[in-house]
Amino acid sequence: MRKNYKFMTCHWENLIYINFQIQPELLSGMLPEDIEPDTLDGKAILSIVCFEFSNARLFGCKIPFHQYFPEVNIRTYVKRKDNGNVKGIYFLSEMVPKLMTFFTGKFIYGEPFSLRDLTISKKENQLKYTIKDAVCEMSIEAEKTAGPKAQRWTEEQKFVINRSLAFCGKAGKNSKMYEVLHQPWNLIPIKNPDFVIKRIKHINSTVQNILLQRTPESIFMTDGSKVEVFKNSFI
Numbered sequence: 001m002r003k004n005y006k007f008m009t010c011h012w013e014n015l016i017y018i019n020f021q022i023q024p025e026l027l028s029g030m031l032p033e034d035i036e037p038d039t040l041d042g043k044a045i046l047s048i049v050c051f052e053f054s055n056a057r058l059f060g061c062k063i064p065f066h067q068y069f070p071e072v073n074i075r076t077y078v079k080r081k082d083n084g085n086v087k088g089i090y091f092l093s094e095m096v097p098k099l100m101t102f103f104t105g106k107f108i109y110g111e112p113f114s115l116r117d118l119t120i121s122k123k124e125n126q127l128k129y130t131i132k133d134a135v136c137e138m139s140i141e142a143e144k145t146a147g148p149k150a151q152r153w154t155e156e157q158k159f160v161i162n163r164s165l166a167f168c169g170k171a172g173k174n175s176k177m178y179e180v181l182h183q184p185w186n187l188i189p190i191k192n193p194d195f196v197i198k199r200i201k202h203i204n205s206t207v208q209n210i211l212l213q214r215t216p217e218s219i220f221m222t223d224g225s226k227v228e229v230f231k232n233s234f235i
Helices: 099-108 155-161 205-213
Strands: 002-022 035-037 044-058 068-080 087-096 113-115 118-123 126-132 136-144 165-168 176-182 190-200 218-234
Touching: 002 126, 002 136, 002 155, 002 205, 044 136, 044 155, 044 205, 044 218, 068 118, 068 126, 087 099, 099 113, 136 218, 155 218, 190 205, 190 218
Parallel strands: 087 113, 087 165
Antiparallel strands: 002 044, 002 218, 035 068, 044 068, 068 087, 118 126, 126 136, 136 190, 165 176, 176 218
């Protein structure tokens, strides 16, 4: 059975997903001992996800000077070895522009946060996330063609989006688990998505090569909403 407690609420909005299908064995040595890659048609998926983070409360208290900023994370999709029905996300990198968020995530919760020169620009229906510093340089851009719509999802979109659990922890050790609850999200139709990456030095070399050398299989966008984050543990 599980026990949990809510420790954070916030909003995640305008999420853009850049997705690469990879052989699951490429993730060997990167995951905690008790989880393994989840697959879709025999392939694992590696995603870059960028979004607007806002209205954060930690244990019910507002976080000063941290009420709005962009975040970019690199993730893959996993399941527990002892129960393949327990599926979630595993973060390989979480990039933020705010010092307190970086410090709390990395040193208190042990997640792979890094402090990056990360900005967001919005003009009419155009949205662009940009990282540019000595360690990482990338941009993700898309243009909305309509508002959020309930539409038929692809199997890949279901695989990537429909996950309420997040795992963290160091490779070779047992993972910790969080539960992220929110209302159902809608796809946002987009056109002219653009993904450019020139360097990303702070992450595993295998992941670097995939992101630098491969063309993503898909790019899509969801609207997002308020989320509630719970710390979970098995007892």
